[in-house]
Amino acid sequence: MTEPLWELTAERAIGLIGGGELSAEELTAAFADRAGNDPWAAFLAIDREGALERARRIDAATERPPLAGVPIGIKDVLSTRDLVTTAGSRILEGFRPVYTATCVERVEEAGAVVLGKTNMDEFAMGSSTENSGYGPSRNPWDPDRVPGGSSGGSAACVAARQVPWSLGSDTGGSIRQPAALCGIVGMKPTYGAVSRYGLIAFASSLDQVGPLARTVRDTALLLSHIVGHDPMDSTSLEWREPIVLPDAERVDGLRVGYVEELMGEGVQVGVRTSVRAALDRIEDLGGTLTPVSLPNTEHGLATYYLIAPAECSANLARFDAIRFGAAPPEAGGLVEQYERARGEGFGREVKRRIMLGTFALSSGYYDAYYGQAQRVRTLIVRDFARAFEQVDILASPTSPTVAFPLGERTDDPYSMYLADVCTIPVSLAGLPAISIPCGLSEGLPVGLQLTGPAFSENRLLDVAHALEAAIGFDERPEGLR
């Protein structure tokens, strides 16, 4: 084989292992070598020895598991028993969870090998990984630019071929936006599709785990192993229709609506051009294209930046330096211990969101802020319901811009929030959406977001697969040619 092993997609690797041409150990070693050399700071921790050991066990077993020992990167917000899990926060430095997240357990049972934990914005709050307590990740397409966030490490490691796929979490766009900025595929499933047990909570009515990969089929394969009810998460849903590997070549009769509000001002011209070209492919493939309005899109950011911080201010109350985390030395009483541990342990953005959320929930402001946001959320849900009476799926850019330079937005929180303007309404409505690379602008990848009604994952994957082939995106970062 002339092609290096780390070029393999998961699907091809599984085929080669199944055919006896490759061992899980060889494959894991090849990816571990690449992950070990990590100029993109995609990983916070790499468990090379543990991964090789598990790969050897899979090679020795009489029955080969479906994922055959293919390595995977896990966002550091997902708990992994005995393997340090920080959620990108200094307050959890050195924390070793005492149990493993259900979704990680499921991919391991299916035969994926956890190679390491990926970098992220602290507690998944951010759009660039610059809020990581351990330094930012870098975009493999241009190391002076961000990989997006919050699952920036999970996107960068896939784009850099350090693993064929990874798990991330998406609250307002944290899988889709970094996937777009790194030129890979990322999917946020329907809210409730994947168990949140072991996912360190940010905003519980929005958080959802999902896959990132280089192809739509790998994305589908990974998703198929993590969906379904988990007794440990009462909001996780029974999954009646299994996720199947997409093989559609056409989309005949498919009605696609492009979101008017996300195709105008506020979206870079190069991004619009690239997305329009991809939309033309839909017609080539037999689908129809109509403009659709989601009139409350303009209220998405404001709604999200009340609801998510409000939920985070409650969820992050658990970081009290009593059950886990480092207690500040020589703190006086209990309240002083809380205030110091949290004041010193949380980074700027996390404190900002806790403050915003606590404010929005506090006496005298609750109705005007949090209550109002929940009502606007209803309007956004209704916008989508109305749109899906006219069309089968919605298309838009995933991100209004291509990857931006490191440091460009760190001094202006609101400019950072704008990075998620296309993804947030979908999250507020709890709908499934996938981002696929659709071209380059200024030499950097552009993502196309496809959104469907709840539980339409299989259809979305089929459409994404057909479009992926029609677009034929085979560009890659300069250094990886």
Add this chain to the structure above:
Amino acid sequence: MAAVIERETVEHVARLARLRLGPEEVERMRQELSGILEHIELIQSLELDDVPPTTHVVALQNVLRDDTPRPSLPRELALREAPAVAHDGFEVRGWIETHA
């Protein structure tokens, strides 16, 4: 543009959230939160009295399970990551002051 948030409000909210902020942090937080709230306040002008709030996007019934015993985390494991342990439990600093 007038400040949306006063310094005292920041200090009050920080106390509620159990966050110690330094004096410079309070001022920066005041400016940043005011800036963010300016954008957010646009939704306050919407007339939504007849719109019900959405708290959860999936229509779920309350979920009850059978009340059957099952194993839980062993105590040593549950306490493993605690900074301080006493009498087989998490050690918590004094809350009520005692006067001898």
